[in-house]
Amino acid sequence: MASPTPAVRAEQLLWDLVYAYDDAYERAALEVGLSAAQACVLEHLVDGPATMGRLADEMLCDASNITQLVARLEARTWVERGADPTDRRVKRVALTPAGRRARREVHRRFRLPADRIGRLDPAQQEQLAGLLALMTDPDPERV
């Protein structure tokens, strides 16, 4: 077989990596008693409380989905729903200490990225970060 171009090889390798990444994340969450989606919510709250709407935007899903996700998280005391002082329609969702611990624990068990990146030497890590920055940076869509 002809050897594929670097671009095609990179595409295949990226697919494999994403596959492994998703699986590892789900496993890590599961070990802590969370679903991947729930862990993802905790992740989005780590830098401070957020409104339901903001979570829905960030997680690219319907607001009603967040309602249920947060309800389940709240039932397990990983998250608290509070009122917004300036707008009574808005709910502010915040991590509880237990939620913070759970999220930390998911991170601790989610070894895959650190492991994989750790296989590279510092110069290669620098290279990778540079390449990913070029790739991740979204094209300017606005005028």
Next chain:
Amino acid sequence: MASPTPAVRAEQLLWDLVYAYDDAYERAALEVGLSAAQACVLEHLVDGPATMGRLADEMLCDASNITQLVARLEARTWVERGADPTDRRVKRVALTPAGRRARREVHRRFRLPADRIGRLDPAQQEQLAGLLALMTDPDPERV
């Protein structure tokens, strides 16, 4: 704030990329009328038929899940379930022409990897493929 190490930056960028990747794949599939899981099944059949059990292994899920997934795909004539000539317990699942077209169409719409990799020049693509190869290559687990 102190600037994070390359490893930490790479980890963050990788997270973002995986997030975008998953979302883009699901969207691409949805546009063709498939769920991500269904598209994934078609993907696994592209190099030829597979048994239900093999699909379950590759997709890291229970066999009964594959039963239902394949049933839905079959109902829409994207795959066919045939008998194995040498073992009557085994079902061989194969893409139909329509299934092959659908899978192709998902790929056509799933622009993200090619787009992102396409932002790199050939030398960078080569670099990326090399780094990903180092990362993806699983540690030898067998003796």
Next chain:
DNA sequence: TCACGATGCTTGAGTTGCTCAAGCATCGTG
């Protein structure tokens, strides 16, 4: 000021993806 559209969230109904436990048919082997 107050009616009314917009905004933020929830509820209810319905689908899919998934798991586990059980069950059925077939296979291979002692």
Next chain:
DNA sequence: CACGATGCTTGAGCAACTCAAGCATCGTGA
């Protein structure tokens, strides 16, 4: 040829999701 192992399906049940409707609150223009 009996019996455990293998391959798949069925049924029950949950989580994650979407859409449509509904409720409360907000902000604004007449």
